Amino acid sequence: DAGITQSPRHKVxxxxxxxxxxxxxxxxxxxxxxxxxxxxxxLRLIHYSYxxxxxxxxxxxxxxxxxxxxxxxFLLTLESATSSQTSVYFCAISAILAYEQFFGPGTRLTVL
Amino acid sequence: xxxxxEDPQALSIQEGENATMNCSYKTSIxxxxxxxxxxxRGLVHLIxxxxxxxxxxxxxxxxxxxxxxxxxxxxxxASRAADTxxxxxxxxxxxxxKLVFGQGTRLTINP
Numbered sequence: 179d180a181g182i183t184q185s186p187r188h189k190v191x192x193x194x195x196x197x198x199x200x201x202x203x204x205x206x207x208x209x210x211x212x213x214x215x216x217x218x219x220x221l222r223l224i225h226y227s228y229x230x231x232x233x234x235x236x237x238x239x240x241x242x243x244x245x246x247x248x249x250x251x252f253l254l255t256l257e258s259a260t261s262s263q264t265s266v267y268f269c270a271i272s273a274i275l276a277y278e279q280f281f282g283p284g285t286r287l288t289v290l
Numbered sequence: 291x292x293x294x295x296e297d298p299q300a301l302s303i304q305e306g307e308n309a310t311m312n313c314s315y316k317t318s319i320x321x322x323x324x325x326x327x328x329x330x331r332g333l334v335h336l337i338x339x340x341x342x343x344x345x346x347x348x349x350x351x352x353x354x355x356x357x358x359x360x361x362x363x364x365x366x367x368a369s370r371a372a373d374t375x376x377x378x379x380x381x382x383x384x385x386x387x388k389l390v391f392g393q394g395t396r397l398t399i400n401p
Contacts, residue, residue, distance in 0.1 A: 220378065
């Protein structure tokens with residue numbers, strides 16, 4: 179998986195609790211992304227980062243925040259988890275001005 | 291909104307046959323990519339075709355792009371059981387670093 183790890187790999191939580199997912203890369207790529215994958219919707223971009231402390235919103239950013247304090251780490255936070263955020267979350271990376279993205283193994287999140 | 295839409299949604303063929311999947315998109319693009327996803331895994335990049343290219347090959351993969359019809363096809367020749375996976379097209383119609391993925395084609399290769 180191109181030097182990308184995600185943690186945790188599986189998480190079950192309750193509605194209203196905060197959740198943080200971590201993406202760690204060892205490739206030193208500038209761009210990092212968070213996607214969610216749901217049946218019938220394919221893969222949708224939540225947020226992405228184009229450098230340390232530089233982030234921007236994607237298609238489905240409501241209810242999510244991100245932070246990137248180091249090149250290698252990109253955190254996705256659900257401030258108050260809802261059942262609609264039950265999904266599989268994927269982190270991806272890409273080099274500067276390159277189009278090919280490398281994906282992590284995914285995190286399966288269940289919000290009860 | 292979905293930029294790429296794959297067709298068919300599911301495809302089941304015998305090992306050794308060829309598999310063809312199609313992708314349609316809505317806005318102008320600079321490039322189109324195809325990814326594969328095995329069950330329970332992340333996506334893996336297969337091939338990228340630029341808007342000024344009409345056809346590209348990589349091993350048993352052949353990708354075509356018709357920008358006038360806003361469509362692309364992925365052909366896998368001499369399929370193998372290991373090709374069983376979901377295949378997604380992705381386009382950059384919203385910016386180079388914002389790929390938009392279709393819903394995918396689920397391909398099953400029967401032995």
